[in-house]
Amino acid sequence: MPRKNPRSSKIPTPAGKSTGPTPQAPALYVAVGASAGGLEAIEAFFSGMASESGLAFIVIQHLSPDYKSLMVEILSKKTRMKVQRAEDGMVVLPDNIYLIPPKKNLTIFHGKLILNDQEHVKGAINLPIDIFLRSLAEDQGEKAVAVILSGSGSDGMRGVRAVKEFGGMAMVQSEESAKFDSMPRAAISTGLVDFVLPPDEMPDRLLSFAKHPFVAKAERSETAISDEDALSRIFSMLREKFKVDFTFYKPSTITRRIERRMSINRIDEIRDYVAYLQKYPAEAATLFREFLIGVTRFFRDREVFDLLKQKWLAEILDRAENRETRFWVAGCSTGEEAYTLAILAKECMQASGNFRDLKIFATDIDRDAVQFAANGVYPDSIAADIPEGLLTKYFYKRQDSYQIARNIREMVVFAQHNLIKDPPFTNIDLISCRNLLIYLQPLLQRKVFEFFNFSLNLRGLLILGTSETTGEMSDYFESLDHKCKIFRTKGLVKHVKDGIMLPHAPEVRYRDLGGRFTGLRREQQGAGDRVLERFVDVLTEDYVDLAVIVNEQMEIVHIIGDTEGFFKVPSGKLSMDISKMAAKDLAIPLSTGIQKVFRKQEPLHFTNVRIRHQDGHRMIDLRIKPLPQKKGQEALAAVFLEEVRKMKPSDPAQAVQTYDLSREAEQRIKDLEQELQFTRENLQATVEELETANEELQATNEELLASNEELQSTNEELQSTNEELYSVNSEYQSKIMELSELHNDVDNLLRASLIGQLLLDENLEIRRFSPQLVEIFKLLDSDVGRPLTHISHHLANVDPIKIIEEVQKTGRMSEHEVRTMDGRWHLMRVVPYAVGPKIFSGAMVSFVDITRIKQAEEDLRASEEKHRGLFETLPLGVVYHLADGTIFSANPAAERILGLTQDQLKGKTSMDPRWKMIDEKGANVPGTEHPSSIALRTGRIVGPVIRAVFHPDRNDYIWLSITATPLFRPGEKIPYQAYAIFDDITEKRRVAQDYQTLFKEMLNGFAVHAVICDNIGKPVDYRFLAVNPAFERMTGLRAEDIVGRTVLQVLPNTEPYWIEAFGQVALTGEAKTFDNYAREQNKHFRVTAFRPAPDQFACIFADITEQKMAEEEVKAAHDRLLTVLDSINALIYVADMETHEILFMNKYGQNDYGDGTGQKCWKVLQNGSGPCDFCTNDKLVDAEGKPTGEYSWEFHNPVTDRWYACFDRAIQWVDGRLVRLESAFDITDRKRSKRDGRGSDQEGDHER
Known part of the structure; x- marks a missing residue:
């Protein structure tokens, strides 16, 4: 049955507060308890815990009072959550870790941490984990989570019970993962733990638990599960x-x-x-x-037990003068309350000297709890609940646990018992049923109260939990103390509803779970029905007052009837032997008869057995029968006892053996008396010897007891100290590991830093040095401990010893640039070795190789000189600004261009009102919009932009092209300087304006375009950027209609050839000139295309329509001339005067010489290899290259063997070049006639 304490009325629960939880209240309050070996577990736990879980963590450890804990520093390295030591009154917030400080116990009240000094009482154990967990359970209820990690002892065990009692969750480190498993094992032994996990697996399960809807919901509905x-x-x-x-x-x-x-x-x-x-x-x-x-503990709610002892306990014990006193602890759980009552009763009897036979029946429905209670072994944490005097008196220390004393243990009988279902005990003087009834519905509560009323003797006491009451059953019980809930039965009519009422002991009872007083043995419980079936077969034949079933071991198996006067429960360990439980006069006939029946398997009948009784003597008829037995069943016998109201002879009709008990008993008594006398004589001598030895042993025992108590107290203190030392040692181990890692880090840093490091003590003896130092000093590993003055060095012109001694004397750092013999440079830095504030012991000397830096400085110096020269001679003006815009440097060109001196420029900013700047539209530009100001403000390069500034000498504005550039330090995003470069473009601007005017007034058309390419870089279109008026007049296109549009939008019939041709000019930069016919305008244009800028081309258009028309007329005339020449019956050809290539030969000449067009004239006409000796070219033009007129001459052509009359003239050919036109008429016949007429006249071949 469930047992649970109500929430304390002194400490309101969160649900009982007048105001709801604050918005920052944690979702769960997680208490982490750890002791020896817990540091590693705590680190593993928080390493895997999310830093924003919404949970709050309170870490409770066993700390040494004389040691400053390092947990804040250690744990801060494992989590991003805030780690802090708990302070009194501190509000617990989510995502924070709170650590218990040394020498303090920690509790929580309304979400605030409360610190109390630990009470150092000799022999008492302080259990901070249990203290805080109980406080947390009472304050936060279902929001409480207990996490128990590695540690020795059992601290946390009771706290886990408390957390579970109030509906919280418990999580414990697995034993195999814990360095010290005592604390985890003790917590696990409660059987109440929800999770048993290694520490690194706990965060995931804890977060999953916290996010579950039943846990995360703000308000709980009583019908959440409907x-x-x-x-x-x-x-x-x-x-x-x-x-x-x-x-x-x-x-x-x-x-x-x-x-x-x-x-x-x-x-x-x-x-x-x-x-x-x-x-x-x-x-x-x-x-x-x-x-x-x-959830129970020893002396729980101590005021209840104090009041019971003071007022009523002695009365109850005195009342049972001639009978057994009986207590019943219903719902005993693990037995602490039952043993508490036994200790109180024992103390009361010892105080009054009135010893009574007391039996305490402790029952519970939980078999495991009953078995735990019967063992009587409890963790050492119970020392916090039991007064020291009672602890040492009634408990024995066994390692990390306590064993209940035997005399107390024998007073309590534990049994598994269902309070609702099983019959109640009878003749009870006191019933304790605390914090059980609150979990039953009213119907069951009433039934339980009826059972209690039935069980209690007149004036018997009933003790309930502090939040329980008799309710509607108050007519049956009188309230003795309202606060402690102690009641007394009024002794009204006793009855039990539902027909459940037995006048004898209950069916099941245990002592150490070893046997059962009336009923089946544990291992026979399953066969109970079959035993009863066999028993009833015999019982129907004989009706008797009392029937008992026994086995061959003479153990009682079952009882039917009233045992009063026949059997009695003996003191000490419970035994089911019938001969030991039977009345003295019954023991011999029972043991003799039962053995005989099992041996012979025949019934046996004893008559007129006399036994003593409080009223005198009673005569008993004893019959023993073997029970029918099947194969595999246990051999059993039935014993029938019937009181004989009137002496009767044996019945001869009975087929059983009759036995005279008195006569047999007398003979056996005589034999036993003789044996007893002999035994007594021997025993007397032994007793005398033992008495002497016993006196000595008693004295020794008293000394040992005193020593044992001191040793126990010392051992507990040592164990507590050992745990604290282990915790301290764990932290030291952690620090040692950090120091070891730090030592390794320093070693690796020294090796990897490439810096020579030397550590000296106050006597300049070497303590440590890095490998790189051997370049400066001739050191070996064996030189550690030697004075540095004994070591030679490689430094030139410097004494390092004097520098080090000076630093030791002044306590100030010193730096020097030193050079070694091989020409390398080092920065020698000597720092005093500080061991405290202004306390120095030794020195740290470092040598940084700065050879490259020195070389770089030289290079930089040369570079600066070179750039300074460039800066000074650069024709462009350069001005440097600081971050606030102040000018700090300007070159001579800037002074010349601006007309200001260095002194006039330095210290000024763009905001100076004397600095007037205008833009290209003539608008004033404020100082904040000057290019340098923008560059400093935005961190971007500005320009080039065109601005005009006022020149004082010219008394006019000059135009500048300005580019401002910001400068950044490495890693920074805000400029620390900026510089502006500018050029005086006043003249260029004037020229540009003149060009602009020319552009507008020029007769030829002019247009600028931007080429458009596809994704593979092929020109596919071009856009109009600017056109001049002449272009508009020539083409009839207006600038406002075409600028910004593409040619295919303006002239969709433009052939791809022209787009490709113009595109190549823009892409390659190669200028081209060609004639183009514009179909839309029906005009001819001569276009010259060139590239003014990347991806652009400009075209100059000349209207050559009239020229084209004239050329066509010339060509037509030329064609007509050629036609005429072809019709003349003479050789006519045209040859280039420079190249001698034939440009034209008429048909007459082609008949004689073939088509010689494109060939040399001297090759075609003379079959020569070079120009003719008689070439007339130089005769056809004067010294200025102008034609001189016609030149005529005759000659004989050997190729044709004919005579020709030639007429040469220099003319301009159709393509404009100067050519020789020669007409040669064949005069061979004339020559021959003349020769024939004149005979053999010899006329010259070349007559002109």
């Missing part, structure tokens, strides 16, 4: 498996427990959880334990 069918199936499974029906238990408690298990198993729907229960039987057992969470 599926009655699913709940019924769960109850049915538990009843079938554990024989417990939870149907009438308090719904809110049941549903909260189910929701908690669903959130732990990451299940959202109740039906899915039902399927999960069916699939995993272990979960059913866990849920069963969750319903039965029993």
Whole structure:
């Protein structure tokens, strides 16, 4: 049955506060408890925990009071969450880690941390984890999470119980992953832990748990799980498996427990959880334990026990003068309360000297809890609950646990018992049932109160939990103390509803779970029905007062009837031997008869057995019969005892043997008396010897007891100190590892830094040096410890010892640039070695190789000189500005261009009102918009831009082309300087304006275009950028219609050839001139295209339409001339006067010489290899190259063997070049006639 304490009325729960949780309240409060070996576990836990989980973490450790914990520094390296030591009154916030400080106990109240000094009482153990977990459970309830990590002892075990009692979650480190497993094992032994995991797996499960809907929701509904069918199936499974029906238990408690298990198993729907229960039987057992969470401890609510001892306990013990006193602890859980009552009763009896036979029946439905209680072994954390005097008196220390004393243990009988289902105990003087009834519905509560009323003797006491009351059953009970909830039965009519009422002991009782007083043995429980069936076969034949079933070991198996006067429970360890439990006069006949019956398997009957009774003597008829037995069944016998109201002779009709008990007993007594006398004589001598030895042993024992108590106290202190030392050692180990890593880092840094490092003590003895130092000093590893003055060095013109001694004397750092013998430069830095504020011991000397830097400085100096010369002679003006715009440098060109001196420029800014600047439209430009100001403000290069500034000497504006560039330091995004470069373009601008005027007034058309290419770079179109008026007049296109548009938009019929041709000019920069016929304008243009800028081309257009028309007329005339020449019956040809190539030969000549066009005239006409000796070219033009007129002459052509009369003239050919036109008439016949007429006249061949 579930057992649970109510929330304390002194500490309100979050649900009970008048105001809701603050917006910053954590989703869960996670208490992390750790001791020895816990540092590594804590680091692993927080290394995997998200830094923004919404959870708050409170770390509780066993800390040494004399040691400053380093946990804040250590843990801060493992997480980004804020890590801080807890302070009194500090509000717990999410995503924060709070650490318990040394010498303090930590609690929490309304979400605020409370610090209290630890009480150092000799022999008492301080358990900070349990203290905080109980406080957290009471303050935060279901928002509490307990995490138990590595540690020795059992601290945290009770805290886990408290957290689970109030509905929280418990998570424990697995034993195999813990360096010290005592604390995890103790927590796990409660059976209440939700997760057992290694520390590195805990964060994932914890975050998953925190995000579950049942955990994360702000307000809890009492009907969060409303599926009655699913709940019924769960109850049915538990009843079938554990024989417990939870149907009438308090719904809110049941549903909260189910929701908690669903959130732990990451299940959202109740039906899915039902399927999960069916699939995993272990979960059913866990849920069963969750319903039965029993939280108890020794002397819980001590004021209740103090009041009971002071007022009523002695009265109860005195009342039972001639009978056994009986207490009943219902729902005893793990037995702490039952043992507490036993200790109080023992103390009360010792104080009054009135010792009574007391039996305390402690029952619970949880078998595991009952078995734990019966063992009587508890963790050492119970020392915090039990007064020191009682702890040492009634408990024995066994390693890390306590064993209950035997005399207390024998007073308590533990039994598994269902308070609702099983019959109640009878003749009870005191019942304690605390914090159980609040989890039952009113129907079951009433039934339990009826049981209690039935069980209690007149004036018997009933003790309930502090939040429980008798309610509607108050007519049966009188309230003795309202606060402590102690009641007394009024002794009204006792009855039990539902027909459940037995006048004898309950069916099941345990002592150490070793046997059972009345009923079946544990291992025979399953066969109970078959035993009863065999027993009833015999019982129907004989009706008797008392019947007992025994086995061959003479152990009682079952009892029917009233045992009063026949049997008695002996003190000490419970034994089921019938001869030991039977009345003295019955022991011999029972043991003799039972053995005989089992041996012979025949019935046996003893008559007129006399036994003593409080009223005198009683005569008993004893019969023993073997029970029918089948194969495989245990041999049993039935014993019948019947009181004989009137002496009767044996019945001869009975087919059984009759035995005279008195006569046999007398003979046996005589034999035993003789044996007893002999034994007594021997025993007396032994006793005398033992008494002497016993006195000595008692004295020794008292000394040992005193020593043992001191040793126990010392051992506890040592154990506590050992845990603290281990925690300190763990932190030291962590620091040692850090120091070792730091040492390795320093070694690697020294090796990798390429800097010579030398560490000296106050006597200039070498403590440490880096490998690079051997370049300066002749050092070996064995030189550590030697004075530096004994070591030679390679430095030139410097004494390092004097420098080091000076630094030691002044305590100030010193730097020197030194050179070695081989010409390398080093920066020698000597720093005093500080061991405290203004306390120095030794020196640190470092040598940084600056050879490259020195060389770079020389290079830089040369470069600066070169650039300074360039800066000074550069024709462009250069001005440097600081970040605030102030000018700090300007070159001579800037002074010349601006007409200002260095002094007039330096210190000025663009905001100076004397600096007037205008843009190209003539508008004033404010100082903030000067190019340098923009570059400093935006960090971007500005320009080139055209601006005019006023020149004082010219008393006019000059125009400048300005580019401003920002300068950045490495890694910075804000300029620290800027410089402006500018050129005086006043004259260029005037020329440009003249060109612009010319551009507008020139007769030829002019246009600028931008080429457009496709994705492979091929020109596909071009755009008009500018055209002049002449272009508009020539083409009839207006600038406003075409500028900005493409040629295909303006002239869609433009041939791709022209786009390709113009595109090549723009892409290659190769100028071209060609004639173009514009079909749209029906005009001829001569176009010259060139590239003024990348991806652009400009065209100059000349209208050559009239020229073309004239050329066509000339060509027509030329063609007509050629036609005339072809018709003349003479050789006529035209030859280039420079190249001698024939440009034209008429048909007459072609008949004689073939088509000689394109060939040399001297080759075609003379078959020569070069110009003719008689070539007339130089005779056809004068010294100025002008034609001189016609030249005529005759000659004989050997090729044709004919005579010709030639007429040469220099003319301009159709293409404009100067050519020789020669007409040669064949005069051979004339020559021959003349020769024939004159005979052999010899006339010259070349007569002109």
